[in-house]
Amino acid sequence: MKLSEFIRPASLAEARKSLRQLGPKGMPLAGGTALHFMPGKTPVTAVDITRLGLSYIKQKGDFFVIGAATPLADIQRYRGPRWAMHEICRRISTHQVRNVSTIGGNIARVFPWADLPVVLLAMDARLVIYSGKEKDMPADEYFSSQPARLFRGGDLLTAVKIPVLKAHHGFGSVKATRNATAFSLVTIAALLELKGGIIKSARVAAGSGIPFPQRLKPVEAALAGKEASTAVFREAAAAAGAAARWVGGEGMSADYIRQLAEVSILDALERAAEFARGRAA
Amino acid sequence: MTKTDHTVNFTLNGEKKTFATRPDEKLLALLRREGYRGTKYGCGQGTCGACTVLLDGRATYACLLYAMQAEGRAVRTIESAGTFDNPSEFQKQLVAAGAVQCGYCIPGMVMSATALMETEAVLEDEIVKEYMDGNLCRCTGYEKIWVALRKTLDKQAAAPARARRKSSSKGSKK
Incomplete structure (x- = not known):
């Protein structure tokens, strides 16, 4: 995919506004590893979403909340009670890609070979989408078809919520x-x-x-x-x-x-x- | 889009730099045209690891990174790892083990090993393999590279703790 412009919005609201204005001529960029292989002769503007505080993992009540721009390597290294996400992340691509590629990038556009949609479906995860305000939806709904339908109008995936596994x-x-x-x-x-x-x-x-x-x-x-x-x-x-x-x-x-x-x-x-x-x- | 109408600022091998670039220029292309030619163009699609550089201390494929993504960050190339006259320990061990045949993969191997040594305290085989899983060598069959790396790591593990701390603080800019 050709890039004609590269912008770094200062806030989530600004990122959404830019993507909204750009329409099909805009593309959110996190790790960016998949962009190099995406077809499309029309150049797009890359909207860098890696500087908006979306890279984190924290336990919040019954969920682990993972920021959409968190690199796979961080998920692989993280350890929490009954944490199960590290195994699959270790198996994705290579060390160099895991350092850059993000959880959001793996699921915002679902490639047939992507691993994380499978894991998130089984885990009954929830996906957080920002459309001026944040709301979440179950993985079953999110992955019912290509998630691109959810991001029209500049809306962005901001986090993934994974239920903390109970003892049994x-x-x-x-x-x-x-x-x-x-x-x-x-x-x-x-x-x-x-x-x-x-x-x-x-x-x-x-x-x-x-x-x-x-x-x-x-x-x-x-x-x-x-x-x-x-x-x-x-x-x-x-x-x-x-x-x-x-x-x-x-x-x-x-x-x-x-x-x-x-x-x-x-x-x-x-x-x-x-x-x-x-x-x- | 061949027009050069953008700039990117980042620390390159410890020095603050500003480069003219284009939105879709890869970091690898920028580095090579600016004279940092130790970083190799191999597959160009994030498989072989010949273009491995460190971005804020983490091994990354420079062929899968737009130069603009490096804004404000610390990039290190093979030129920071050692020189012909003053090679790093791993570079010495690679030569001693006869692990360098065509040599094209070696800069990437050295950068991945650098990330490993600067990040991990315990250097068990599984961790080492994880850090090296994105670097291909089509000449040696890996055995000699592995011998050279293991010797380097064992030597580092045996070094006094103070020296280890000093050498690891150099690169950890996370």
Whole structure:
């Protein structure tokens, strides 16, 4: 993407005003790593949102609040009670990209291979959007289609709120790749709520290998009310085929990707159960 | 957009500088045209790590950073790490281990290792691999680079604490 101008607004209100005026000729810039690869022959004005105090992680009541311009490396290094976000952030791209690329950039425009939408869907996160004032919405709504629809008129994603996991909750994520720093083939995230060895509720989401990140409702349904055991997890993972339209590519068949997803779901569920049973954070 | 109508100010290798630039010029292009040619253009798409520089002490791909993003920040290039006559410890160890073949990846490797040594107190293999995961070498198969780095880190760990603190305070401008 070509840049014709580069501006540094002094406040969130000013950033919104600029983006509003620019319309399709404006583009918010945080880490900027994805901008280099975006098509578009018409030059745009980059609106730098990295100097507006949007880089932070803090625990506030029942949520961890992560500023939209927080680099992935900071999320990877952060440690809070029952914190689970570091594992997936460690698996995104390389050290140099994680230092620059932000959580907001990973989810404001959803690329098919993005990992964080998957994790945030499973975590039941909330997304904070500034439109003169801030309001938040659940991940299910935010990721129901490309979030660009929410940012028309210059509105901006300002923070991500992640529920602090309770003692009997467990989270697990798996990213299947060809090599350590490659884009994801399949990403799975699972949140389990256990009560005495029984699965009280489950949220399982997938990304990559399908057209757009989504929850796997048939997998979740196969877990609810059952015992948290490998046999149950395996049976639930087998519902992956019915849960989403898996897509092949790069020499891999759709059937192979589905099988990869099933194995990854099993792994993610095992990890989530282990976490819920009291894994060291 | 070839018109030069913008300027960017940042600290480069400890010196305050002002450069003329364009909104879509990459930091890598600016550095190289200003004579800082130790920073290499490799893949140009944030994969190989040959263009690694430190931005406020953190390793970053200069090919994926618009020069304007560096405004007010501290940029360090390989030119700050050591010279031919006065190489850094890691540079010495790379030569001693025979880890430099074509040498194109080495400036980036050195900058990633610099970020590692200045940031982390405990230098276990997992942490080292994490800091080095964005630098590719197509000649050596990494073994000799790893040997050179491990020797450098072990030597640093064995150094008196006071010297370590002194050397790490140099770069941490976070």
